[in-house]
Amino acid sequence: MKSRQKSTIYDIAQKAGASPSAVSAALNGKWKQRRLKKETVDRIQRIAQEEGYMANLQARGLRKAESGLAGMVLPDHENRFFAELSQQFAKEAHARGLCPAIVHAGRDADAQLTSVESLIAYSVDLLMIAGATEPLSLASACSKARIRHVFVDHPCSEAPSIVTDNTGGAAMLTKTLLDEMDMPSETDPTTWLYFLGGESSLPASADRIHGFRQQAEAAKVLFDPGQILACGYESEKAEEALSDLYSRLGQLPAGLFVNSIGCFEGVLRFLSRLPEGDISRSTFGCFDHDPFATLSRFPLRMVRQRADLMVEEAFRQLDKGTSEACLIRVAPDLV
Amino acid sequence: MKSRQKSTIYDIAQKAGASPSAVSAALNGKWKQRRLKKETVDRIQRIAQEEGYMANLQARGLRKAESGLAGMVLPDHENRFFAELSQQFAKEAHARGLCPAIVHAGRDADAQLTSVESLIAYSVDLLMIAGATEPLSLASACSKARIRHVFVDHPCSEAPSIVTDNTGGAAMLTKTLLDEMDMPSETDPTTWLYFLGGESSLPASADRIHGFRQQAEAAKVLFDPGQILACGYESEKAEEALSDLYSRLGQLPAGLFVNSIGCFEGVLRFLSRLPEGDISRSTFGCFDHDPFATLSRFPLRMVRQRADLMVEEAFRQLDKGTSEACLIRVAPDLV
DNA sequence: TAACATTGCTACATCGATTGAGCAACTTGT
């Protein structure tokens, strides 16, 4: 309470008339095995309390070759899903007595590698990597440093990875759309069902398209590759693609599967320019969740990725200690 | 590249036929002042490269009594504003060569104190605290440890603090509402303008109410304390309060100032139960921003807090070195 | 009473990087 500067075990030792080792043992619950008198321990603890002593965690970390830090690397925070991931990560890290160190590294592979190396240099006790652009190089950096690590969202073939069950989630969403949309048999089948957004070369999108295709084929509403509009992830692209589709069809399709929240923003922007009547005949689904989006005034189904379960599972893998490669799929929710 | 474990300056020194000091100097750009031969330096750097050497930052931190870490404490991440704050924080920290360590501490004062103490124990080089519940105890912990710190969003009287200009923002939003709403003179003035949400005992809400009141009085539309419904920050409370108001008035008010995004969620939930015609006669404003909320199908003004400017200003304070108390207001945007 | 065990504590090396002090071997000036 009274010290001007930070106090060390040496200061405490001095004031308590004991040795630094005794102080260390007393303050770490190791006094029994070190055979210190209870009385001495009490005295030390009282003084430490008075001085407001707090161990220097860098010194401890250096000595013990660990840090008490739980590292997490993720691309950004402007996305609800990543925000939830980091929130859950912080919670689980705390539960393990670790201090979360969360780094936003962007989408650039080099920046991500730098961030990972930096966290390794702090001897983080574990590392969780979300949305890795080039997972392999990150994994090899971790392995070389013998750091437990997990990948989330974007998997890595060389390390434990937790991903959303994209295929299953997409299938579920597609099926629900098919059930809920009114598909008048007399209309042109080109106005039925479309998939909008994403990059078919990326695994996540590919899986979602696969799930979509699977259900659409089963329902016999898939007949044209043009029903899948993988226009990228930007809202502008999605807005444009939907606008094109609308003028081509002369109306909205009966059902629209939107691949991500960013694309959905573009969709909403386009819809806000249409008369209400035009919209109410269509059913929408989005593979991503946002509480505000659910408050739209038209039928909308959203798939919510279970950040909570994913992080839980990720820690389960980390707790196992071995960084053996494996791929775990977590089923998302339908909202 | 080839080492199984992490290599140290001692390993590098051995392989380079030099001393650890030389290695340290060579790898830190201090070789000129330390008068090392360029040739030696090159040899050391080459070997370090080959070994994939990375300094142990805990050791460095211990020695230099700093860590290269930039600490940030914030309540949670489920809020767009805090997410943006942390994003900007990470950016600025990087720009200063620091590694951001972001901790979610929740709203509990004790948990926040623990987090701050923990970051201090890592010798963070600076500390940014957002949404502090009990700023004073946090500030005193920082001062005692001689750690540069800033408060953001919730100010502290004993430290540099950056807050949104709540009064000004609220006045701006209120004025815009008044300009844009149609206020038929023949109707009952009780249906004119309302303020919904927040806790009048909290400084932020109080300031916003003050800005609201100021403009409303100037426009002569404030006549009853019942026009200010400080029902708390939860969406459920807001939904209920608006529902009550609706049944009391038999309609929506012409203008509604919603105090936060959480409350706005409740408002939207209520509105989604009303026929469209009922809504289109009203104008809404919300003191907070969410891209999806702006896509509503009715007139909506949102105030966006400038997380970017606030963090920039916060770092400007930190860079000054002195932790002299001051209160800086950053004007928000109208969207 | 010597041998041995137990209690209560301290000394010291260690983790890895940094840095002030200082030592040789040359070069230069006179």
Add this chain to the structure above:
DNA sequence: ACAAGTTGCTCAATCGATGTAGCAATGTTA
């Protein structure tokens, strides 16, 4: 040829906490 300066490097202490090894003072047993 001797002092002084320069160049190129190494030594050793230091940061704060940890933990093994071990010392001294008792108590216990034969």
